[in-house]
Amino acid sequence: MMYLSRLRLSRDPKVAALNALLDPTAESERLDAHHRLIWSAFAGDPQATRDFLWREEGQGVFLVQSVRPPESSPVFDPPDVREHLPDLRVGDRLSFLLRANATRDLRGEKRRRVDVVMHLLHDLPKDQRNGKRMDLATEAAAQWMAGQGSRAGFVPDRTDVQDYRTVTLPGYKGRRRGEPRFGILDLTGQITVTDPDAFLQKLAQGFGRAKGFGCGLMLIRRA
Structure with missing residues (x-):
């Protein structure tokens, strides 16, 4: 329950x-x-x-x-x-609202976790980042939602980015340069349920990281 x-x-x-x-x-x-x-x-x-x-x-x-x-x-x-216990079936289409700290693991000599939008922005020259910010946020969010769905019993039909911003880690008091930050994506869109049990389990756990700071709760309603 x-x-x-x-x-x-x-x-x-x-x-x-x-x-x-x-x-x-x-x-x-x-x-x-x-x-x-x-x-x-x-x-x-x-x-x-x-x-x-x-x-x-x-x-x-x-x-x-x-x-x-x-x-x-x-x-x-x-x-x-x-x-709050949604009664879902395979094929149900849902509209969603999600505030997420979306990350992925990079594997190499040393495994590290990166924010999916920051990772794409990092490859651009600094003078181009503001202009490309929302386009890359949309690209990164779509890829991230597809990965979430493959593990959590849904397929994203549409993912829209309402906002993307970065926030200094709470409690940090050091210099502004190099301060630890995390990204927050505000997403809306539609998904199709492929595995109701897996989806409900993930819905209860939340999506992404930084759940203690107001991320991860997916609100749903029938499309």
């Missing part, structure tokens, strides 16, 4: 007075703060590992997919919770 919840920051004036801490302007600080906020709704067991995925919707609203319903939290209004 899974649950899909909508959490909204409390509009109580005592909580609203903390907005600068709960919802910082700088994106890396905001992702870190939001991760801690979501944990407050699942903090009943201090030994529990993260068993939820989430994404920020803006204006203090978050969508959360979890294996247990969120608990009451003083920083959130009462949550809107519903059971």
Whole structure:
């Protein structure tokens, strides 16, 4: 069983007075703060590992997919919770919305993991990267989604890139030059289910990396 919840920051004036801490302007600080906020709704067991995925919707609203319903939290209004267990068949076509940190492993003398868009951009001269950024993001996203589908029981029919940006790793305080960053793709499109069990298992686990920072949750509806 899974649950899909909508959490909204409390509009109580005592909580609203903390907005600068709960919802910082700088994106890396905001992702870190939001991760801690979501944990407050699942903090009943201090030994529990993260068993939820989430994404920020803006204006203090978050969508959360979890294996247990969120608990009451003083920083959130009462949550809107519903059971989430899609009934899928082979051939079902779904529209999706996904915020993903898309990476791939490069094998060579030393195995390393790279962001799929940064990897393509790296091959271009620096003065051409801004102009080619979204074209290469679209190319990389399509290839990445095809790879995800081959392992997770679906075929991507269409993958559209709404946005691609890079974010400094939360907590980094060093020089700007050479700072550790990760990429975030905002994707929409359509997929066709080929293996419902494999797809539902992956849907629960999430897609890509950086799940603690609001990536990986795929929202679906019938096309």
